[in-house]
Amino acid sequence: MRNSGEFPAQTNMTKCEHTTCVIFFLLCLLPLGLSQLSANQRVTMFKLSELLKDTTSSVWIVAQEPNPCGWKGVSCTSNNASITHLSLSDFSLTDSGFLPLVCEIGSLEALDLSNNRLSSIPDGFITACGKIGGLKLLSFSRNRLVGALPTFNGFIGLQFLDFSYNSLSGNIGLQLDGLNELRTLNLSSNQFSGHVPTHLGKSRVLEHLLLSKNFFHGGIPKVIFDYHKLVLIDLSNNQLSGSLPARIGDLSKLKILILSSNNLSGEIPTNLSNIRTLSRFAANENNFNGNIPNGISRFLKILDLSYNKLSGLIPSDLMMQPKLQRVDLSYNLLGGSIPANMSSSLVRLRLGSNSLSGVIPSAKLGTLLKLTYLELENNSLSGSIPPELGSCQSLALLNLAMNNLAGRLPLELGSLNRLQVLKLQSNKLTGEIPDQITQIQSLLVLNISENLLSGGIPSSIWRLKSLTNLNLGGNRLLGSIPPSISSFNSLLELQLGRNQLSGHIPRMPNSLQIALNLSHNLFEGPIPNTLSRLSSLEVWDLSNNKFSGEIPIFLTGFRSMTQLLLSNNQLSGVIPKFGHWVAVDTSGNPGLVNTTSHPISTRKSQYKMKSVGSSVAVAVAVGTASLALGITMAILIAVSRSRRHGRVKSN
Ligand SMILES: *[C@@H]1O[C@H](CO)[C@@H](O)[C@H](O)[C@H]1NC(C)=O
Ligand SMILES: *[C@@H]1O[C@H](CO)[C@@H](O)[C@H](O)[C@H]1NC(C)=O
Ligand SMILES: *[C@@H]1O[C@H](CO)[C@@H](O)[C@H](O)[C@H]1NC(C)=O
Ligand SMILES: *[C@@H]1O[C@H](CO)[C@@H](O)[C@H](O)[C@H]1NC(C)=O
Ligand SMILES: *[C@@H]1O[C@H](CO)[C@@H](O)[C@H](O)[C@H]1NC(C)=O
Ligand SMILES: *[C@@H]1O[C@H](CO)[C@@H](O)[C@H](O)[C@H]1NC(C)=O
Ligand SMILES: *[C@@H]1O[C@H](CO)[C@@H](O)[C@H](O)[C@H]1NC(C)=O
Ligand SMILES: *[C@@H]1O[C@H](CO)[C@@H](O)[C@H](O)[C@H]1NC(C)=O
Ligand SMILES: *[C@@H]1O[C@H](CO)[C@@H](O)[C@H](O)[C@H]1NC(C)=O
Numbered sequence: 001m002r003n004s005g006e007f008p009a010q011t012n013m014t015k016c017e018h019t020t021c022v023i024f025f026l027l028c029l030l031p032l033g034l035s036q037l038s039a040n041q042r043v044t045m046f047k048l049s050e051l052l053k054d055t056t057s058s059v060w061i062v063a064q065e066p067n068p069c070g071w072k073g074v075s076c077t078s079n080n081a082s083i084t085h086l087s088l089s090d091f092s093l094t095d096s097g098f099l100p101l102v103c104e105i106g107s108l109e110a111l112d113l114s115n116n117r118l119s120s121i122p123d124g125f126i127t128a129c130g131k132i133g134g135l136k137l138l139s140f141s142r143n144r145l146v147g148a149l150p151t152f153n154g155f156i157g158l159q160f161l162d163f164s165y166n167s168l169s170g171n172i173g174l175q176l177d178g179l180n181e182l183r184t185l186n187l188s189s190n191q192f193s194g195h196v197p198t199h200l201g202k203s204r205v206l207e208h209l210l211l212s213k214n215f216f217h218g219g220i221p222k223v224i225f226d227y228h229k230l231v232l233i234d235l236s237n238n239q240l241s242g243s244l245p246a247r248i249g250d251l252s253k254l255k256i257l258i259l260s261s262n263n264l265s266g267e268i269p270t271n272l273s274n275i276r277t278l279s280r281f282a283a284n285e286n287n288f289n290g291n292i293p294n295g296i297s298r299f300l301k302i303l304d305l306s307y308n309k310l311s312g313l314i315p316s317d318l319m320m321q322p323k324l325q326r327v328d329l330s331y332n333l334l335g336g337s338i339p340a341n342m343s344s345s346l347v348r349l350r351l352g353s354n355s356l357s358g359v360i361p362s363a364k365l366g367t368l369l370k371l372t373y374l375e376l377e378n379n380s381l382s383g384s385i386p387p388e389l390g391s392c393q394s395l396a397l398l399n400l401a402m403n404n405l406a407g408r409l410p411l412e413l414g415s416l417n418r419l420q421v422l423k424l425q426s427n428k429l430t431g432e433i434p435d436q437i438t439q440i441q442s443l444l445v446l447n448i449s450e451n452l453l454s455g456g457i458p459s460s461i462w463r464l465k466s467l468t469n470l471n472l473g474g475n476r477l478l479g480s481i482p483p484s485i486s487s488f489n490s491l492l493e494l495q496l497g498r499n500q501l502s503g504h505i506p507r508m509p510n511s512l513q514i515a516l517n518l519s520h521n522l523f524e525g526p527i528p529n530t531l532s533r534l535s536s537l538e539v540w541d542l543s544n545n546k547f548s549g550e551i552p553i554f555l556t557g558f559r560s561m562t563q564l565l566l567s568n569n570q571l572s573g574v575i576p577k578f579g580h581w582v583a584v585d586t587s588g589n590p591g592l593v594n595t596t597s598h599p600i601s602t603r604k605s606q607y608k609m610k611s612v613g614s615s616v617a618v619a620v621a622v623g624t625a626s627l628a629l630g631i632t633m634a635i636l637i638a639v640s641r642s643r644r645h646g647r648v649k650s651n
Contacts, residue, residue: 036081037069044104045074045083051098055091073112082107089139090115096122103128110137114162118143121150130154141165141186149192151175162186164210172197184208188234191215196235198223205229212236212258219243220264225250236260236282243267244283249274260304261285268305273298283308284328292329297321304328306350314339314356319346329354330375338376340364348373352399359383360400366391377423378402385424387412399423401447409448411436418442425471426450433472438463449495450474457501462487471495473517481506496521497541508534515539519565527552527571534558541565543585551576551586 037045045068049060059072068083069076075085083105093116100122102111111129118140129135130153137160145166151174152158158179164186171194176182182201185208192214198221200206206227212234219242220235230251240262248257249271257272260282267290272281281296282304291312297303298321306328313336319327320341330352337358338351344367356379365388372394381403389398390412396419405427413422414436422440425447432455433448443464453475462484464470470488473495480503481496493514502522507530516534519541526549527542535558543565550573555564564584572591578584586592 036079037067037076038082041083041105041107042068044101045071048098048101051101052088052091052093055093059091077107084108085110085112087112088116089113092116093118096120096125100124100128103132106132107134108132109134111135112137112139113143114139114141116143119146121145123150126150126152127154133157136160136181138162149175149187152179155179157181160184163190164188166190168192170194174199176200177202180205182206184210186210187214189213193217196221196224196238196240200227207253208232210234211238214238216240220245220259222247228252230254231277232256234258235262238262240264244269244288246271248272251275252277254278256280257282259283259286263287265289267291268293268296268310270295272296275299279323291315292318292334294318297324297327300324302326305332307331309333311335314351316341319343319349325370327351337361338381342368344368344370346371347394350375351379352376353378355379356381360386360405362386362388365389368392370394372418373397375399376403380404382406384408385410385413385429389413390415392416393418395419396442397421400427402426404428406430409434409437409453413437414439416440421445423447424451428452430454432456433458433477435460441465443467445469447471448475452476454478456480457482457485457496459484461485464488465490467491469493469495469514472499473497475499477501480504483507485509505530510534510536512537513560515541517541518545520544523547525549527555529554531555536560539563543567543569545569547571549573551592 049062065071067080068074069080073087074083076083084107086102086105086108089112096118103125133156135155136157138158139162141162142165145163145168147168148170149163149168149172159181160183167190169191172192176185176197177199179201180203183205185200185206188210193216195218196211196216204227207229208231216238217240220240222245225245225247228251231253232255236258237260241264243266244259244264246269248269252275254275255277257278263286264283265287268283268288270293272278273295276299278299280302281300284304284306286308288305288308288310290310292305292310292315294315294317297318300321301323302325310332311334314329314334316339319339320343322343323345324343325345326348328350330350332354334354334356336356338356338361340361340363342364346368347370349371350373352375358381360376360381360383365386371392374395375397377399382405384407385400385405387410390410393416395416398419401423406429408431409429411434417440419440420442422443422445429448429451430453433453435458438458438460441463444466446464446467447469449471454477456479457472457477459482461482467488468490470491470493477499479501481501483506486507486509488509489511491509491511494512495515495517497517497519499521505523505528508516510533512534513536516537522545524546527547529552532554537558538560540561540563547569548571551566551571553576556576556578561582564582566589567585568588570591571589574593574595575586
C-alpha cells in the first residue's frame with residue numbers, strides 16, 4: 001500500500017465490496033504454490049485489478065485464476081517469476097489514474113495501452129516508468145490524448161514509441177531527445193504542428209519514423225538524413241513545402257519513403273536511385289515539377305508520382321525495371337509517347353490525365369501476364385487498340401477512355417476472362433461491336449459510349465450476365481434493342497441515348513436503379529407498360545424520340561424516381577401529378593395539357609384530378625405492399641451506390 005496517496009482511485013478501493021476485499025487480501029497473503037511471482041508484483045497486480053475492476057472484471061477473474069501471469073494481456077518470464085508484457089489494449093479505460101501503479105512492475109518490457117479512451121498521462125507515470133530500464137515498447141495509440149507530447153526523461157531502453165491516433169498538439173522540440181535506443185516513432189494522426197522534429201535520440205538509431213496526418217509545416221529538415229539507419233519515413237498528409245533534398249540518397253537502408261499529400265515542390269532528386277533498398281516511393285499529391293529523372297525506378301516495386309506537375313517525357317527506362325510492380329504517374333503534365341519497354345512484373349500501370357500521344361506500344365504487351373490494371377485514359381493517344389492486349393490475361397481493369405483511338409474494337413479482348421471494367425468511351429472507334437466482347441463473363445462495367453460504332457447491339461449481349469453498367473450511348477447503333485436484354489439481373493444502368501435505335505422496346509431488367517436512357521433515338525408508339533416494373537429506377541430519360549399517347553399513370557407512383565425526361569416527343573393528354581421529389585421535363589410535346597397551369601373547365605378538370613389522385617393512391621398502396629422487401633431494397637441501393645464508384649478499387 002505504498003504511495004497510496006498518489007492514486008486518485010484509491011478511494012474506490014477502500015469502498016470495495018466486503019467480499020471482494022476478503023478475496024483480495026486472502027490472495028495476497030496466501031503462499032501461492034502455483035506462482036513464483038514476487039509478492040510485490042502480485043500485490044501490484046491485485047491493486048490494479050481492483051482499480052480497474054469496472055472494466056476488467058469480465059476478463060480478469062481473480063477468483064478463477066489466482067496467478068496474474070494467467071490473466072488476459074499479462075505475459076511473464078517462462079518460470080513465471082516476473083511480468084514482462086502488459087497489454088491493456090481495448091479495455092475501455094477512461095481514467096488514467098492507475099498508470100503510475102503499472103510502473104511499479106520494474107521488470108516490464110512492453111506496455112500496450114492502445115485502443116482505450118485515455119485523455120491524459122499523469123506526470124507520475126513518466127517519472128515512474130522512466131526508471132524501468134528494460135522497458136522497450138510503449139503504446140498509447142488510439143486513445144484520446146490531448147495537449148503536448150510529454151518529455152521523456154529516463155526510458156533509457158525504450159525502442160518503440162507509438163502515440164498514433166490521438167489528438168496531441170503543439171511543437172515537438174526536445175521531448176524525445178533522451179531516447180537513445182529509439183527505433184520506431186509513430187506519431188501519425190495527431191494534431192502536431194511546427195517543424196518536422198529532428199531531435200529523435202542522440203544516438204540516432206531511429207529506423208521507423210511515422211509522422212503522417214498532422215499539421216507539420218516547413219521544409220524536410222536535412223538533419224533527418226543523419227539518421228542513417230532509417231528504413232521507413234512517412235511524412236504524408238502534412239503541410240510540408242520546399243524540395244526533397246538530394247541528401248535523401250544518403251539513407252542507404254531506406255525501404256519506404258512516403259511524402260504524399262503535402263505541398264512539396266522542385267524536382268524529384270536523381271539521388272533517390274542510389275538507394276538500393278528503396279522499394280516504395282510515394283510523392284503523389286504535391287507540387288513536384290520538372291522532368292522525372294532517369295533511373296528513378298531502378299530498385300523500386302512501387303512508384304506513385306500522381307497529382308503533381310511533372311513534365312517532359314517518361315524516361316525510357318522507367319517502366320522496364322525488373323522489380324517494378326505498380327506505377328502511377330496520372331494527373332501530371334507528361335508528354336511524348338509511352339515507352340515500349342515494360343517490366344513483366346507490372347501489376348498496375350496508371351498514366352491517365354497527362355498529355356501523352358502516339359500509339360499504345362504493343363511490343364511488350366504479350367509479356368505482361370501480371371498486368372491487372374491498365375489506365376491510360378484522358379490523353380491524346382492515337383492509332384488503334386492493340387490486339388496484343390488480349391494476351392494480358394490478368395487484366396481486371398482496362399481504361400483507354402478519352403483518347404483519339406480509332407479503328408475497330410479488337411476481337412481479342414474477348415479472351416480477357418478476368419476483365420471487370422472496360423472503358424473505351426470518348427474515342428473514335430468504328431465498325432460493329434464484335435460478338436466476342438460478349439464472351440467476357442466477368443465484365444461488370446462496359447462503357448463504349450461516345451464513339452463511332454455502327455451496326456446493331458449484338459443479340460448475344462445477354463451473355464454478359466454480371467454486368468451492372470452498360471453504356472453504348474453516343475454512337476451510330478441501328479436496329480432494335482435485343483429482347484434478351486431482359487435477362488440481365490444485376491444491371492443497374494442502361495445508357496443507349498444518342499443512337500439510331502428504333503422498334504419495339506423489350507421488357508427491361510427489373511434490377512435497373514441508376515438510369516435508363518433511351519433518349520435521342522427513333523423510338524415511337526406508346527411508352528410501354530412493361531416499364532411499370534422498374535420501381536427502383538432513379539433517372540428516366542425517354543426524351544427526344546417519337547413516343548406518343550398519354551403519359552402512363554404508373555410513372556407517378558415511383559418513389560425512387562428523381563428525374564423523368566419526356567421532352568421532345570409526341571405525347572398527348574393531361575400531365576399527371578408527380579411527387580415533389582421528381583424533376584419532370586415534358587417540354588416539346590405540343591399535345592400535352594398541364595392542368596395546373598390551365599385551370600379551364602372546372603368540372604372536367606376536377607374529374608380528371610380525381611382519377612389521377614386515385615391512381616396515385618393505388619400506386620402508393622402497391623408500394624406499401626412491397627415494404628416487406630424494404631430491407632432488401634436498402635441493401636440493393638447501398639450496393640448500387642458502391643457499384644457506382646466501381647468495384648475494382650483504385651489502390
Ligand atoms: C505460469 O502461470 C500460468 C497461469 O497460471 C500457468 O498456466 C503456467 O503453468 C505457469 N508456468 C509455470 C512454469 O509455472
Ligand atoms: C505505428 O507504426 C509502427 C511502425 O510502422 C507500426 O508497427 C504500428 O502498428 C503503428 N501503429 C498503429 C496504431 O498503426
Ligand atoms: C548524389 O549522389 C552522388 C553519387 O551518385 C554523390 O556524388 C552526390 O554527392 C550526391 N548528392 C548529394 C547532395 O547527396
Ligand atoms: C504551396 O507552395 C506554393 C509554393 O511552392 C505556394 O505558393 C502555395 O501557397 C502553397 N500552398 C499551400 C496550401 O500551402
Ligand atoms: C528495351 O530493353 C532492352 C533490354 O534492356 C534493350 O536492349 C532495348 O534496346 C530496349 N528497347 C527500347 C525501345 O528501349
Ligand atoms: C483530363 O486531364 C486534364 C489534364 O490533362 C485534367 O485537368 C482533367 O480533369 C482530366 N479529366 C478527367 C475527367 O479526369
Ligand atoms: C461512361 O462514359 C460516359 C461518357 O461518355 C461518362 O459520362 C460515364 O460516367 C461513364 N460511365 C461509367 C460507368 O464509366
Ligand atoms: C442520356 O444520354 C445522352 C447521350 O449520351 C446524354 O446526352 C444525356 O445527358 C443522358 N441523360 C441523362 C439524364 O443523363
Ligand atoms: C405545370 O404548370 C405548373 C404551373 O405553371 C408548373 O409549376 C409545373 O411544373 C408544370 N408541370 C409540368 C409537368 O410541366
